[in-house]
Amino acid sequence: MSLIFYGMLAYLLFHPLCHLPGTWTTVVVILATLVGGIGLSRIYLGVHYPSDIIAGFLASGIWLLAVIGTTEVSR
Numbered sequence: 001m002s003l004i005f006y007g008m009l010a011y012l013l014f015h016p017l018c019h020l021p022g023t024w025t026t027v028v029v030i031l032a033t034l035v036g037g038i039g040l041s042r043i044y045l046g047v048h049y050p051s052d053i054i055a056g057f058l059a060s061g062i063w064l065l066a067v068i069g070t071t072e073v074s075r
Helices: 002-017 022-044 048-075
Strands: none
Touching: 002 022, 002 048, 022 048
16 A cells, blocks of 8 residues: 555656656655565564565556556546
């Protein structure tokens, strides 16, 4: 869920920030670090296995791409 939420947040922030140099890269790095940290914290706390986190990232990445693709097509 964190990948979907923060990925969509990055996508929505892209349009107002795309004309500012370096801002888009900063937003992506910060949000990717946050998502990665959440995944690592789930492993560290023993709540999930690493395979669960990888599968969740893959599934949510596919879902995020589908939502963004649908949004772009409907524009």
